[in-house]
Amino acid sequence: MLPETPRNGEYLVAAYVIATVILTGYWVALWRRAKRVMKSVTGEEKT
Amino acid sequence: MPDPLRLALAIAAKDIRAELRSRTALQSALVFAALVLVVFNFARDPTVLAATDLAPSVLWVTFALAAMVALNRAFTVERENAALDGLLLAPVPREALFLGKLLANLAFVGTVELVTLPLFMLFFNVSLGRALPGLLGVTALATIGFVAVGTIFSAMAVRTRFAELMLPVLLLPFMVPPLIAAVQVTSRLLADRPLSEMWGWLRLLALYDIVFVTLCMMAFSAVVDE
Amino acid sequence: MTVALAQAVGIVRRGLVLSAIGLLALGGVYLLALRYTPVEARQGLAQKIFYLHVPAAWSALLGFSLVGIASALYLWLKDPRLDRFAAASAEVGVVFSAVMLTTGPIWAKPIWGTWWTWDARLTLTLFVFFLFIGYLALRAAVHDPAERARFSAVVGILGMLLVPFVHLSVYLFRTLHPQPIVLKPSAPSLPPEMLTTLLVSTLVFTLLYLGFVTARYGLALVDEAREEARDAA
Numbered sequence: 001m002l003p004e005t006p007r008n009g010e011y012l013v014a015a016y017v018i019a020t021v022i023l024t025g026y027w028v029a030l031w032r033r034a035k036r037v038m039k040s041v042t043g044e045e046k047t
Numbered sequence: 048m049p050d051p052l053r054l055a056l057a058i059a060a061k062d063i064r065a066e067l068r069s070r071t072a073l074q075s076a077l078v079f080a081a082l083v084l085v086v087f088n089f090a091r092d093p094t095v096l097a098a099t100d101l102a103p104s105v106l107w108v109t110f111a112l113a114a115m116v117a118l119n120r121a122f123t124v125e126r127e128n129a130a131l132d133g134l135l136l137a138p139v140p141r142e143a144l145f146l147g148k149l150l151a152n153l154a155f156v157g158t159v160e161l162v163t164l165p166l167f168m169l170f171f172n173v174s175l176g177r178a179l180p181g182l183l184g185v186t187a188l189a190t191i192g193f194v195a196v197g198t199i200f201s202a203m204a205v206r207t208r209f210a211e212l213m214l215p216v217l218l219l220p221f222m223v224p225p226l227i228a229a230v231q232v233t234s235r236l237l238a239d240r241p242l243s244e245m246w247g248w249l250r251l252l253a254l255y256d257i258v259f260v261t262l263c264m265m266a267f268s269a270v271v272d273e
Numbered sequence: 274m275t276v277a278l279a280q281a282v283g284i285v286r287r288g289l290v291l292s293a294i295g296l297l298a299l300g301g302v303y304l305l306a307l308r309y310t311p312v313e314a315r316q317g318l319a320q321k322i323f324y325l326h327v328p329a330a331w332s333a334l335l336g337f338s339l340v341g342i343a344s345a346l347y348l349w350l351k352d353p354r355l356d357r358f359a360a361a362s363a364e365v366g367v368v369f370s371a372v373m374l375t376t377g378p379i380w381a382k383p384i385w386g387t388w389w390t391w392d393a394r395l396t397l398t399l400f401v402f403f404l405f406i407g408y409l410a411l412r413a414a415v416h417d418p419a420e421r422a423r424f425s426a427v428v429g430i431l432g433m434l435l436v437p438f439v440h441l442s443v444y445l446f447r448t449l450h451p452q453p454i455v456l457k458p459s460a461p462s463l464p465p466e467m468l469t470t471l472l473v474s475t476l477v478f479t480l481l482y483l484g485f486v487t488a489r490y491g492l493a494l495v496d497e498a499r500e501e502a503r504d505a506a
Contacts, residue, residue, distance in 0.1 A: 005312065008319040008383035015322040015379040016303060019329070019372045023299065023481065026368045027292055030488045034285050037495050041278065196431065203424050207414035217407045217428060220400055224438040227446055247445060255438055262434065266427045269348055273419070 051143040058134070058147025062121075063154050072120035072155055080113040080163040084170050102173050103233035109163060110186070110229075111222050114156045114193050119214050121155055122201040141268035145198065149260070152194045160186055178236040181245075185236070188252040189229035192259060196221040199263040202270050221259075228252045275502050281494035288488025295481035302477050305470045322380040324470050328478035329372040330398060335482060336366025337401050340408065341433025344426040356422035357497075359429055361489035363408050365482060370402040393443045400439050404432040418497075 066072055087105045134144060164182075168175060175182060197218055204213040228248040235245050306324040313320035343359035346352070377395060378388040389395065408428050415421040463471070 005314050006317040006319075006383065008317045011319040011379050011383045012321055015319075015325060015376045018375045018379070019325045020299075022368060022372050022375070024296060026365075026485065027289070027296060030285075030292075030485070030492065031289055033492055034282075034289060034488070037285075037492070037499075038282065041282075041499065199427065199431075203411070203427070206420070206424075207411070209414055213411065213414055216410050220403045220407065220439075221431070221435055223400070224435070224442040227442040231446070251438070251442060251445065258434065258438075259431070262431060266348075266430065269423045269427050 051140050052146070054139060054143040055146035055150060058139075058144060059150035059154070062148065062151035066121070066151070066155060072117050073158060075120050076113045076117035076155070076159045077162055079116045080109055080159055081166055083109045083112055084163070084166055088170055099173065099237060102167075102171055102237060103230045105171065106164075106167055106233060107189075107226055107230050109167070110160055110190070111193065111226060113159050113163065114190065114197060114222075115215055115218060117155045117159055118152060118194070118197040118201045118218075119204070119211055121152060122205045123210065135271055141271060142264045144271070145264045145267035148198050148202075149195055149263075152198050153190065156190055156194055157187075160190065173237065175237075177239065181236045182233060185229055185232045185245075185249070185252070188249065188256060189225040191256045192225035192252065193218075193222050195256070195260045195263045199267055199270060202267070225252055225255055228255075275498060278495065278498040278502060281491055281498045284491030284494060285488050286491075288484050288486070288491050290484075291487060292481055292484025295477055295484050298477045298480065302470070302474045305473060310466045310470050311464060316384050319380060319383040322376050324474045326373060326376040326380055327471065328475040329369050329376065331475055332478045332482045333366050333369040333373050333398070333401060335479070336362045336369060336486075337405065337436075338433065340366065340405075340429045344429025344433070347422060347426045348430070353418075353422065356426065357490055357493045358486070359425060360412060360493060361486045363405055363412075363425075363429075364489055365485040367402070367405045367409065368485070369478070369482065370398065370405060373398055374402060391443070391447075393440060393447060396443045397436065397440055401436070404428075404435070408432065 084105070087101075087109070091101060164175075167173065197214070200217045200221075201210075201214055204210045204217065207213050228251050231248045232245045232252075302324065306321045310321065310324070312318060339362045340359045343355045343362065347355040347359065377398070381390070382388050408425055411428055412421055412425050415424055
């Protein structure tokens, strides 16, 4: 008889969540840095 | 033009003489090594772990850490004295400069290791006897590896703000392959195993040394020249 | 806004858009992994972490190799674009390494019963991570751009050459000290759904890598363009 398939779905969820957090987190960090730069550039132009 | 090898030896001699006069790098490293050995002694339960099992690892971790202390101090002292700048102005081939620094650093670290070894034998009750020549050989090989990469990295680290942190962060990954090999050879030497069991590791060490001494020699100019 | 600055901003935008598309595509990969692929009988649901972990490792390794190659080329050609690219690739590589180093143990625990083992692959991935960190730490600690470029290039090249030695020593170590046999993460022959999903995921991760590196490269270029504009003013 084949051994039963283990029930380990919570690991799957944990891994997928963490990967999503890291990757989207990095995208957001890049985006925020870009926004900050754009604001200071247009800010410099106004002076 | 003077032979680059003689130049290197001259540079090394100058550094060694300077160090012998002030002794700062040597003293800090020796005290550090002794302290590390003491800490290791309290870090294990002697009833559970036999000294001989742990001995090679303890010895090599101590050597690795002491080497870093010595390397850091050596370059910092020199930086403070702006001695390097004078040398750089002269038309000294950078490879010779690297070789000179390497030899001087090897002398410092080698001295620390030679003094640490009897301390180690004393604290851990390990008798080296027949293993001694082999041990000296593997120590030389591994140390050349550490110090080659350590010399170029300490030249870089000294130009940064957090030199004492920068050197370990950069250097430790590079110390791992020679460390693994050195520990393997040392444990076999202490267990009196035949040379055939160590050959692969010794070849790895030799290859590492050849590759990294050459590379660091070639890259040294990129570090010290503007 | 100077022309150089406008161009740099354009690059950042392109990078952000590309990686945003990549993130959406990643959602598609999740769907594939969760619905389309079969559940592996021996490993259960946790096996599906494979579709994230392997492509992340591939991207991290790609990033790392490119840092090494760009470093070598920089020391030869002295083109600042190569240095900028190496820095971008290193930062993005760290991000993918983080994904790899978190999904790896999360996968290992239910399958191998332990969070970590010192097998050759895992040890190497840890090493690459430390080398990246060292590289980025050095860049942060050196202020003069030319000096920073030269120093990082040296570390990049030395790091790239260290990897085979680490691999060799860990391999030699393991053949002398046989560790408990570890389940191979994939069945000997992958069923087509698994293979397809893996390939799609790898493509998506590569897209993410390209997008992120472009954006990061652009941001560095923007900083430099602003410096120049300020100096010229």
